[in-house]
Amino acid sequence: MDGSHEENMLAYSTYSEAGGVGKTTTAANLAVAHARAGLKPLVVPLDPQDGDLSRLFDIDDQRTEAVDNIVRHMIRRPKGNFDDLIRTVDAVDIIPEHNMLSDLAEYLQREKDQAEAMGEAFGMHAQLLRVLREAGVPDEYDVLICDPPATEGPHLYNAIHATRSLVIPVEPTAKGRAAVEGLESLVTGLENQLDVKVGVLGALPIGFKDTRDQRKILDGITYPVPEIIGERASLMEGCWMQQCSAFTYVREHRNRYRDYELETLAQFDKIARHLENEVGIEAPNPPKPGDLDHEVITV
Template sequence: MLTYTPVSEAGGVGKTTTAATLAVSHARNGHDVLAIDMDTQNGSLTYFFGPDYDRGDPEVDNLVRHLVGRPKGDFHDLTHEVEAGVDLVPSHNMLEDLHEFLLSEKQQADRLGESYSMYHQLHRVLRDADVREAYDVVVVDTAGKAGPILYNALVAVRNVVIPFEATAKGQESIEGLDDLVDGLEENIGIDVGVLAVLPIGYRDTRDQREILGELRESGFPVPVVIGERGSLMEGCWRQQCSPYRYIEAHRSRERDYELETLEQFEELAAFLEAEAGLDTPEVSA
C-alpha cells in the first residue's frame, strides 16, 4: 500500500494541485485511490474536485466526528467518488477546531487514567475502517503548518512528497520541514520518509540549477522536474478538475509542454508506486 501527504511549509507551491493530480494519476494507473482533505482552507481538494457537499453544515457526518470518536455513520459513507474514480473524504469547517476537540478528549482520558494520543486518531480511524483492504493508495492533503492536523496525517501515512520551488525560500522550507519531521520522530517515535521532492515552476536559471544540484547532492530523490505551468494550473482551479480533464475537455488544442507535464506526473506516480511495491499497469487512455 502507498500512503503519503504532500507537505511544504512554503505557501503557493502547488501542494493541493500536486495531491489532486497524483491521486488521479494513481487512479488512471488502475489503483483504488482514497484522497483525504484535511486542509482548513477553502482552496483545498474539496473545492478542487467540487463534490456536492456543504463543508459548513454542522449536522453532516464528517471526518472530525470520526477523529474524536463521535461518528454519525460509517467511515466509507464519508467518501464521494470524484474524477477518475478517486474517492474523496472532503474537508469540513470543524477541522478548524480539531486541536480543541482532541485536547478535550485527551483531558477526559487523563482524568479516567486512560492512554490517549492526540496524533494517532487518523491512523486509528483508517485502521478501524480497513482502508488498507479497500484501497491501494491513500493521499492526504493537509495544512503545511505544524499542529494536530499535520501530525495526524504524518502519523497515519508515514511518508511525504515535497512540492518545491527552486528558490532560497524553497530551500528554507525543506530545511524547516526536516526539522519538523525530526521533532515528530523524536517526540512520537515514528519514522517519516521523504518519498520524493518535486520541483515546480522550474525555469532552468543558473540559480535554480545550483539549487537543484544541491538538493540532489543532499540525497533527496528528485524523479521529475516540472516547468512553469501557471496557465494550466490556474485553468484546473477555475474548472475544478485535474490537468488531465482540463486538457481533454477545456483546451481547444493540445500543447506539447502541457502533455509533457502530464507524462511527468505519470512518471512520478509510477515512481511512488514502485517505492511501495505496487504493480503499475499502463496509463489508461
C-alpha cells in the same frame, strides 16, 4: 500504516512549509495518476482553509452543514459509517474537508481530557490512523494520500502519523532552498515528536525555469527528485477555475492540446510510477505517460 505496515499500501502526505507551491494540486493530480493506472486511491485532505482539495474537486458543498465528517470520527463521535463520508471523482475516493477541521485541536484536546479523566489513553496525533485502520482502509485501498496544511499542528501530525512518508513540492527559489534546508531538521523533529520513522519518497521542484540559481538549488536537494516540473501557472489556475484535475482540464476544457501541458501530465504519471515502485506496488494498467485516451480499468 508505516513502512512495515499493512501489506504494500503506498501511503504519503504532500507537505510543503511554503504556501502556494502547488501542494494540493500535486496531491490531486497524483491521485488521478494512480487511479489512471488501475490502482485504488483514497485521499484524505485535512486543510481547514477554503481553497483546498475538496474545492478543487468540487465536493465542498457540505463543508458548513451539520453532517458527519472526518473530525467526528477522529473524536469518536461519528454520525454514520466511514464509507458514507467518501465521494468519488475521476476514479479517486476522497473524504471532503469540513469546517469542523478549523477547531480540530480543541476537539482533540477535549476528547483527550475526557479520556484521561476516565483513566484511558488518547493519542491526539494517532486518531486519523485509528479511524483508517478501523475502517479497513489498508486492505481496501492501494494508495492513501493525505493533504494537510503547511502549518504544524494536529492536522499535519495526524497525516504524518497515518502515512509515515512525505512527498514534498519544492519552489526552486531562495525561499524554497531555505525550506529544503530545513527539511531534514523538520523530518527529525516530526520523528521525535510523534515517535515514528518518517521517510521522504520524493521532492518535486515546481515552477522550474532552468536558471543557473535554480539549478544550484536543485543540486542541494538530497532526496529523490523523480521529475522537475516547469512553470505551469495557467494550467493550475485553469484547474482551480474549472474545479478539476489537470488531466480532466486538458481533456475537457482545452480546445487544442499544448505540448508542454501534455508533458506535465506525463510527469504526473511518471511520478506516480516512481512512488509506487518505492514501496513495491505494480500498477495493473499503467498508461503511456500523458496518454489522455487511456482507458481506466480498475482491478
